[in-house]
Amino acid sequence: MAETMEGTQVSRRRMRSERKRAAILDAAEALFVSEGYERTSVDAIAARAVVSKRTVYDYFEDKQGLFLRVLERVDDALVAAVREAIEQEITEGRDLREALTAFASHVATETFPSSTYVTFRRLGSPRGAIPPSAEHVRDRPERLLEERFARLAASGQLRVPDPRRAVQHFTALTIALALDATDDEPAAAAGQAEIAAIISDGVDAFLRAYR
Structure with a gap:
């Protein structure tokens, strides 16, 4: 039973993580398209995705890495x-x-x-x-x-x-x-x-x- 509960918690954490990652990518894509690469800040991406700036860096390291992930997805x-x-x-x-x-x-x-x-x-x-x-x-x-x-x-x-x-x-x-x-x-x-x-x-x- 304990193992089942632990597995469920892991699954939920993974789903939350995937949702955060998708939200960051969606926000970054919208801002890169509307504002361009240079004018888009990580702060703006984090605010649009409703996550912390630290979370953006945890998932994508830096703005250039995030841009590459967006471009690859498109x-x-x-x-x-x-x-x-x-x-x-x-x-x-x-x-x-x-x-x-x-x-x-x-x-x-x-x-x-x-x-x-x-x-x-x-x-x-x-x-x-x-x-x-x-x-x-x-x-x-x-x-x-x-x-x-x-x-x-x-x-x-x-x-x-x-x-x-x-x-x-x-x-x-x-x-x-x-x-x-x-x-x-x-x-x-x-x-x-x-x-x-x-x-x-x-x-x-x-x-x-x-x-």
Whole structure:
């Protein structure tokens, strides 16, 4: 009986700890996005999370470490969305042009408008003042596409000497241009027809170079 009570207490302490950690991350994300990295203080994060400043340091050591955890959490959600788009759209046996167009459209119309992606963009902007140690978490979505492009090359559907460069070219010609078109206004205002035309032209240009 005593062991059961002790286990219950440990479980409750763990749950309280997890709730505090999540509250700190939520508060830090909101402030980093709205105020930027440099202007956000640990005091402000602690106040918003309703914990002590000491608690913030106990969980995350310093502001830079906390920022990295926030960026990684946002990036995890973005990676999951990109992985889902790859698995749904760039499938074996599907026409390559159709697959690439569907993938870019999926990301541009479903991932871009998401709050997670907006957060990621704002945290990754110059205003966010990303610490150098956080830079490595930003290229994970591209790595997923590199792996798929390498598979397409192995099956003879693409000529890709350098998958990383191919992904850079593909995203620049399609997704990045679609993002530019929606940066100043929502995708609905920019026009689905315009987004579709940007992606279609970009896929054609990419395939002329890599197929």
